[in-house]
Amino acid sequence: MTAPFHGIRQAVGGTVDSAWMSWAYRERMPAGSAFSHGTAARLRGLPVPLYLPALTLDISIPHGHRPPEGAGISGHEVASRLWQREEIVHRDFAADVMFALPIVSAALMWCQLADSLDFDDLVALGHALVTGKFVTLDQLGQAAIQWAGHRGAKKLRRAVDEVRPGPLSRPESLIRLQAMRAGLPEPRLNHTVRGLSGEDLAMTDLCWPEFRTLVEYEGDYHRSSRAKFRSDITRLERFADGEWDGLRAHADDVFRDPNPFLARLWRRLAQRGWHPQGAGPLWIPPARR
Template identity: 40%
Template sequence: MPDSQHFSHTTAALIHGIPLPFAVENATPLHVSADQSVGFPRARGVVGHHSGQSTTVESRQGLRVSSPVDCWCEIATLLRTDDLVAAGDFLVTGDEPLSAVPPLATLSDLELAVEARAGRRGIRRLSEAFLLVRYGSLSRMETLTRLLIVRAGLPEPLLNFTLADRAGGFVAMLDLAFPEWKVGIEYQGDVHREKERFRRDITRRERIEDQGWTVIYVSADDILRHHPLQTIERIRRRLRARGARV
């Protein structure tokens, strides 16, 4: 690859660790952008682009890639709005709530990037996604769960809420939470099937309930595939039982 070219779009997103839909993560073509002053990238297995004039190129793992924020703007032409929101949530959060390591970008960074791309392809989806990006999500599925809840007209939950006992001791970090009604939502991925994790989850569940909270557990099927409407009704019923007017 000449110095005038770099990885971009979803290829750059994967290099940065940005979560993408499974089908996109496993797609084989590489996205490569070139400076506008040189020819269009053409090679077998490559999707070629010309980079924007304001695109920042940086080195990551020894590879030339679009910066995280520019990459987010680039994939607006390829992803659905919800997937773009999940990518944005990752950029402004990373794993900072757990590790205290600063994320790759801030909400202000994304806002400036959206403003700079006014009138360009994908700007409508990018603008829509930006308004839905939040700090605090630690996984793509947590983001999609939040979006499902909000679009159903329910209150927006807090993300990765730290639950403490009466003495101030740590009890658990809940994926999504409605503290006013002491209702939590936990996404259960396949990692929770591991024996040791399964056993820890039992103890954790008891400790949460000891604080007067009720928790709704959801899986990918509940959010993406077969049961999203039933999932919303489960959440609504639980909130109503705790006094919420929803």
């Protein structure tokens, strides 16, 4: 047994994470409140950077009600005109339980995180929301307009212009933004590339069809899964057969120093017919993990 919050004792049946803590706290939540901010993002399975506190529960409540307080709790008050609440069903496979949790709407959650997330991560979260069909791009735009006067409102309006459907991971979104900020042309996202005879080869993470150049991001899963490792080799060989120039990116190319990778990408695009405006890419700081 453990006591995650004052007056609450629970048996630990699985990993102690946001979902488990939310389940443990749900009976103490004020009526009409909902999990919000980073907690709501994690409950939805969305990409949340490590710099956001993982084991602090964010809970919001409409204006006029007292936000919850206590150790491990961050309470927030939301204007009534912005308040949107729904439920999500979460399954804990380790503990073999299913439970419903109240959370704020996806659009409200995105707005709430504008003040906490770096700009690129706010865009990456918008990518995930649109690609995952949690919201439409129009709904994000409307939410950003309604957020006027709140912290992060200007950042939200800028972020809406950068959100695109397509990216399937946070690093893919970050590479796109880093590349464009360095002076490279905007890539297509999760685009199916074709061979010399017009046949479909495969969907790739980022590509520039006019220059037959593509980028594949390889996370730890690509290394730890034998089947994925083998299929990646086959994919790259098929791309080469179709005269596509494929680059492979990994975590260090995003989170440690993106500049060597961006310089390689710059050269490869130039070799394929792209006419850059400068002598090389602008210096880009790494993303936070």
